[in-house]
Amino acid sequence: MQGSIQSILFFIAVLKTVIGTEEVIYAQVGHDVTLKAPVDTSPKDYIYWYFYKEKELQLSWMNHMGGRGIIKDEPWNQQLSLNGDSLVIKGIHERNFGTYFYKLGKDSTVITYKLRKLTVNVNPASILLPGDKMSLQCNVDHQGEKQPNIYWQPPQEKTKTVLEAGGIIVQSQDSGEWTCVVKNGQKEHRFKISVIVVEFPSAPKIQYTSTTSQLNMPFSIHPINSWEKIKPLIKEIQWSFTPKTSSDQKPQTLCSFSPENSTEPTMNQKALKHASLLGNFSLSRDKGREDDQGVYECTIIFKKGKNLTSTVQVEVLQIIPSPGLTLISGQRLKLHCTIGGQLPPDVELKWSPKKTSTYTTENNSALLVIKEVRMEDGGMWKCELRRNNSCLTSAVIKLNIEPVLSVWMLVTICSAAAIIILLAVLTAILCRRKQRKRRHLRHQLCRCENPKPKGFYRT
Known part of the structure; x- marks a missing residue:
């Protein structure tokens, strides 16, 4: 009993603070709005929701026994629902803007809601x-x-x-x-x-690859989910390439694509592949090549006359061995790891996983010199292009180191000796045969019993 009295006193105290309160709520046409009841009014008598625009209209009722009802008249019955004591209006129409009342009993207005129309648009x-x-x-x-x-x-x-x-x-x-x-x-x-502002995001302008790494040229629009919206606005998409080492610096067309006339481009030149055409126009290949160095460009041409362009510069890392990949133990070796130009200040080259402390390096670690190669220097050599603690790309070569007298060298020497000996034997045999023939011929000439004297004779 005492608990009930305390609840009633608390309820009366709360009502004193909310009765006559007015609240303005802004809403957009087509959106949902919840008119929240001010307090938990348990225990309570009847609670009513009213709407007033030209005349007062009762929308719903509730009582302390759990009974409740809502207006069945069109179109309100499809829009209204109760969430506890709060009133939910779904998909607001122009007719729904006005004044709403939350009442205890039919006469005591606890709170007034003024629902006002708000319009937000972009042009x-x-x-x-x-x-x-x-x-x-x-x-x-x-x-x-x-x-x-x-x-x-x-x-x-x-x-x-x-x-x-x-x-x-x-x-x-x-x-x-x-x-x-x-x-x-x-x-x-x-x-x-x-x-939605469509743009190529600001990506790194330089992409590094090698002849043993994948080649990627990232071209993708932002936001990534805008492809279906901008597709009808696109006239053509073009890819081009300007070689780094070519004397002719004019861009070469790789491919073009029109969304209206086809669904997929055919990337034939240089065996390039595209990632997709759902806003991602990136190009790729399984492994880079030396002649891939240069500037790649992707241009989206819109029907209303504007273009979006993104460029990516590709640098190819390579290892140049001198005198070659096959050496004899004791030879001098130079491994030149380079991108064919000056390295950016925040990028460095490192050899891995060899013990570089036993070698000398020059020119910003791009040139590695081994004065005398040994057998243990054979195998895979890896040069990494690194920025801070991340590897941008790497190039790999395999060195073949042969001993000073290798098996093949012994076979070659023995074969040469055998050939020399065989030639000497054949020469001796031929000489002896020639001498025998001469002796035999001289012996036959001396067997005549009555040799005739030289001169003319009468017959």
Whole structure:
């Protein structure tokens, strides 16, 4: 009994603070709104929700026994529901804006809700490109009441921004959700609107690869989920390549693609592959080549005359062995690891996993010199291009070190000796045969019994 009395006294004290309270709520057409009941009114008598625009209309009722009901008249019965003591209005229409009352009994108004229309839009509503002009509007139908304080917050920023009537020139950082903040007294209402500014994100301008690493040229638009929206606006997508070592510095067309005429481009030149055409226009190959060095460019040509362009410079790391990959133990070896140009200041070259303390290096660790190679120097040699603690790419070669008198050298020497001996034997045999023939011929000439004297004779 005492607990019930304390609850009733607490309820009366709360009512004294809320009876006659007025609250302004801003909402957009098509959105849902919850009119929250002020307090937990248990124990309670009947509670009613009313709506007043031209006349008062009872929307729902509840009692302390758990009974409740809601208006069945069209169109309210499809829009209204109760969440505890709170009233939920789904998919607000123009007709729903007005004044709502939360009452205890049919006469005691506890709180009044003024539901006011708020309009938020962006112009133009289509996809934007960097350099386009955009205007944002956040208007409140305050119906003669005090105008609330309205300002905008850009994406991922908490700063207060008051936009000019003429709009702003958008950049890539303006893409995202803009928040319209409506401040009425101590209460804030926030409304978000999505702005899509399509752009190639700022990616590293230099990509490193090697003849033993994969080649990647990243070209992807941001935001990544905007492809289906910008696809009808695209006239053509082009890829081009300008070689680094060529005397002709004119770009070479790799491929072009029109979303209206085909679904996939054919990347034939230099056996390049594309990642996908769902906003990711990256190019790749399983392994880089020396002639891949140069500048790659991807250009999106829009129908309204604007272009988006992104470029990537590709550098190929390679190891140049001198005099070659096959050496004899004791020979001098130079391994030149290079990208064919000057290294950036924050990038370094390191040899791995050999014990480089026994070797000498020159020219920013690009040239490794071994005065006399040994048998244990054979095998895989790896040169890494590193930035801080991360490996950007690596090149690998295999050295073959042969001993001074290797098996093949012994076989070669023995074969040469055998050939020399065989030639000597054949020469001796041929000489002896020739001498025998001469003796035999001389013996035959001397067997005549009555040799005739030289001169002329009468017959």
